[in-house]
Amino acid sequence: MKKNRLYFAIFILGGFAANAQGVGIGTPTPASSAILELSSLNKGFLLPRMTSANRAAIADPIVGLQVFDTNTNSVWAFDGTNWNTQDIRLQGTRNHYSSDSGLSSTGGTDNVGIGNNSLAVNSSNNNVAIGADALAVNTGSGNTAVGRYALTGNTTGIQNVAIGVNAGNTITTGNRNVAIGTNAQVADPTAQGQVSISNIIFGTGATGTVAAPAGNIGIGTSAPASKLEVNGASTNTVAYNAGAGRIIDYSQSNLAYTTATAGAFTLNNIKNGGTYSLAVRGSAAATSTFTATGFTVKYANNRATTTGTETVYTFLVMGTTVYVYMSAGF
Numbered sequence: 176m177k178k179n180r181l182y183f184a185i186f187i188l189g190g191f192a193a194n195a196q197g198v199g200i201g202t203p204t205p206a207s208s209a210i211l212e213l214s215s216l217n218k219g220f221l222l223p224r225m226t227s228a229n230r231a232a233i234a235d236p237i238v239g240l241q242v243f244d245t246n247t248n249s250v251w252a253f254d255g256t257n258w259n260t261q262d263i264r265l266q267g268t269r270n271h272y273s274s275d276s277g278l279s280s281t282g283g284t285d286n287v288g289i290g291n292n293s294l295a296v297n298s299s300n301n302n303v304a305i306g307a308d309a310l311a312v313n314t315g316s317g318n319t320a321v322g323r324y325a326l327t328g329n330t331t332g333i334q335n336v337a338i339g340v341n342a343g344n345t346i347t348t349g350n351r352n353v354a355i356g357t358n359a360q361v362a363d364p365t366a367q368g369q370v371s372i373s374n375i376i377f378g379t380g381a382t383g384t385v386a387a388p389a390g391n392i393g394i395g396t397s398a399p400a401s402k403l404e405v406n407g408a409s410t411n412t413v414a415y416n417a418g419a420g421r422i423i424d425y426s427q428s429n430l431a432y433t434t435a436t437a438g439a440f441t442l443n444n445i446k447n448g449g450t451y452s453l454a455v456r457g458s459a460a461a462t463s464t465f466t467a468t469g470f471t472v473k474y475a476n477n478r479a480t481t482t483g484t485e486t487v488y489t490f491l492v493m494g495t496t497v498y499v500y501m502s503a504g505f
Contacts, residue, residue: 425445442465
């Protein structure tokens with residue numbers, strides 16, 4: 176009898192390796208930092224399985240206690256006050272969702288939904304929804320919504336981007352729109368290529384590429400009719416101080432001034448459609464001339480300046496022609 180008991184003990188302990196560091200099952204060399212290490216090439220570790228009701232009925236659960244809930248098909252752990260689930264899970268084909276996303280379809284692939292009711296009815300591909308009700312009724316593909324209710328009204332629209340609470344939540348079937356900022360909305364929920372940044376900067380027709388840009392930008396208007404339309408005043412923060420120089424760099428500002436006397440000046444970085452000004456503050460009388468690479472300069476009233484005064488020149492650039500108007504005697 177004693178011999179049988181000895182054989183039984185050897186049999187039971189044969190699969191275990193123990194040392195001062197910990198216990199190993201399936202490995203003779205458990206990691207020194209682990210109290211228990213399991214090793215297998217064809218078996219896994221199985222947590223206790225139970226229903227949600229069984230889990231909730233556990234008496235005096237200790238912090239760190241873990242079980243597998245068969246109602247939610249997820250692992251739950253007790254934090255001392257509440258049971259919490261491992262929030263991200265795989266569903267369908269490479270779809271990753273938080274447990275409360277409300278997903279009712281496992282269709283589509285490569286989707287991510289985090290937050291209550293996010294991507295709740297999704298059946299398409301490559302969507303990202305982070306925030307409660309983000310993309311809640313979406314069936315389109317390639318959309319990105321970050322923020323509560325972001326793109327929450329989108330149905331079949333594709334490749335829309337919305338960042339911020341309520342951002343783009345009026346878009347329904349529109350495509351390739353961008354809304355950034357809390358409550359940022361585009362003008363037409365069914366159109367494409369629109370941009371809204373905090374409902375102050377708007378874009379339309381943004382359907383081009385880096386090689387072939389397209390679209391208009393509006394500041395203070397949601398329906399810009401030109402490449403840049405400003406509804407209100409536009410102000411330069413500072414004028415460019417060219418010192419005593421005669422080479423004026425208009426990449427610094429549309430307004431510039433120099434202490435040089437009237438004479439030959441070079442205008443750099445002017446653009447077709449631009450308006451520029453130059454104050455010449457030198458006090459000696461002389462006549463100014465201007466050159467700009469790639470442009471023809473034409474004068475309306477050019478003449479010698481008045482001694483002891485300052486002169487302002489205005490440049491209107493249209494096509495490849497620069498029109499100069501002189502205002503003397505300041």
